[in-house]
Amino acid sequence: MKCATNHSMKRIAVLLTALAVPSAVLAWPWSQDMMNQPSIKPQEGAMTPFPARSVPVMGIPTKVANREASRDLVNPITVNAASLKEGRTLYRIYCAACHGLTGKAESPVASKIGAIDLTDDYVQQSMTEGWLWGTITFGSYVMPAYGVAGEQGGSNDLTVEERWHVVNYLKNGLVKESQVAAK
Numbered sequence: 001m002k003c004a005t006n007h008s009m010k011r012i013a014v015l016l017t018a019l020a021v022p023s024a025v026l027a028w029p030w031s032q033d034m035m036n037q038p039s040i041k042p043q044e045g046a047m048t049p050f051p052a053r054s055v056p057v058m059g060i061p062t063k064v065a066n067r068e069a070s071r072d073l074v075n076p077i078t079v080n081a082a083s084l085k086e087g088r089t090l091y092r093i094y095c096a097a098c099h100g101l102t103g104k105a106e107s108p109v110a111s112k113i114g115a116i117d118l119t120d121d122y123v124q125q126s127m128t129e130g131w132l133w134g135t136i137t138f139g140s141y142v143m144p145a146y147g148v149a150g151e152q153g154g155s156n157d158l159t160v161e162e163r164w165h166v167v168n169y170l171k172n173g174l175v176k177e178s179q180v181a182a183k
């Protein structure tokens with residue numbers, strides 16, 4: 001009788017010790033309650049489709065059928081120093097080889113393949129920003145396409161935003177720079 005009481009008192013002591021030491025109670029069912037909430041975790045199940053008629057928050061079209069459909073696109077990227085700097089860098093990497101560093105078709109290959117002067121009125125006045133973006137995206141007759149490979153048949157070298165930065169530079173930086181270079 002005395003012995004049994006001693007036993008149960010020991011058990012209670014062990015249980016109390018276990019409850020008091022956090023590392024010993026990690027395996028209790030309620031230890032994971034906070035983690036296993038009735039919510040959808042990352043990678044769990046199929047992605048919920050966007051509600052009908054949702055529009056991208058940035059409003060930047062990533063899929064346009066062709067150059068013609070780009071003509072009236074509104075340029076979503078503000079012209080500022082950062083955009084012009086980015087556009088200038090990209091222009092010098094991707095466009096200058098054919099159209100020349102100052103855009104005046106002064107590159108060695110320009111006359112051979114018919115790369116045009118991008119500083120004249122034909123480009124600066126008569127082309128919309130959308131058309132320029134569309135030309136970079138889909139290419140022209142000889143001119144290569146820099147849009148998304150597969151979907152738009154281009155090289156995927158320039159993102160949607162990067163193409164608009166190039167447009168900003170074409171319309172707001174290139175002519176000024178070519179005039180300085182000519183002096």
Ligand code: HEC
Binds near residue numbers: 099113166
């Ligand atoms: C491999 C040479 C080459 C490269 C690189 C190139 N172009 Fe061209 N581009 C041409 C040629 C050739 C034409 C004229 C024939 C044509 O329309 O395809 C042209 C035409 C254009 C036109 C006039 C389109 C029209 O409707 O008449 C624009 C604008 C233009 N290029 C901008 C760019 C920009 C911006 C880049 C860089 C992202 C670039 N090009 C890179 C060769 C090139």
